[in-house]
Amino acid sequence: MDGRLCGAPEGAVTGEWWPVPDVLAHLAGRWRVERDVRDLASGAEGHFGGVTVFSALDGGGLLHEESGIFTWQGAARPATRTLRFLPHPVPGRADVRFADGRPFHELDLTTGRYVADHPCAADLYRGEFTVRDADHWRTVWRVGGPAKDLLLTTDYVRER
Numbered sequence: 001m002d003g004r005l006c007g008a009p010e011g012a013v014t015g016e017w018w019p020v021p022d023v024l025a026h027l028a029g030r031w032r033v034e035r036d037v038r039d040l041a042s043g044a045e046g047h048f049g050g051v052t053v054f055s056a057l058d059g060g061g062l063l064h065e066e067s068g069i070f071t072w073q074g075a076a077r078p079a080t081r082t083l084r085f086l087p088h089p090v091p092g093r094a095d096v097r098f099a100d101g102r103p104f105h106e107l108d109l110t111t112g113r114y115v116a117d118h119p120c121a122a123d124l125y126r127g128e129f130t131v132r133d134a135d136h137w138r139t140v141w142r143v144g145g146p147a148k149d150l151l152l153t154t155d156y157v158r159e160r
Contacts, residue, residue: 017112018131022091024062026109027054033066035154046072048079052156061086123148134158
């Protein structure tokens with residue numbers, strides 16, 4: 001299922017997902033972020049609240065800068081993350097990299113939904129990306145392996 005009914009125009013919302021013909025154009029701007037983190041092994045829970053700004057990179061692509069407060073088991077502290085979303089020959093796709101340039105995962109939102117894998121040592125990060133509409137999208141990362149057993153659910157709401 002690609003989120004569109006047969007014959008529906010590109011970008012029409014007809015199901016759970018909202019197709020994105022140009023991922024970089026769609027993500028550009030400022031987003032409110034709420035992330036719930038659960039350690040499935042211990043039952044511990046945390047929450048991140050903050051903002052993500054996607055701004056233009058020299059040479060093309062977007063710089064993803066996330067900042068806010070992460071609270072883990074009652075202890076709150078500032079947290080940041082930086083990624084690079086680089087252009088792909090297909091506009092609905094992007095090459096996502098860590099700040100230092102190492103590959104993270106590919107992202108293809110042409111159907112409004114994408115599943116990406118990222119091996120990290122012996123653990124596997126599996127992310128599901130879903131776009132609900134022009135102003136709302138979600139990521140759900142399941143991290144499993146000998147070192148981690150986590151579920152991270154992040155909701156993004158566009159700030160106007």
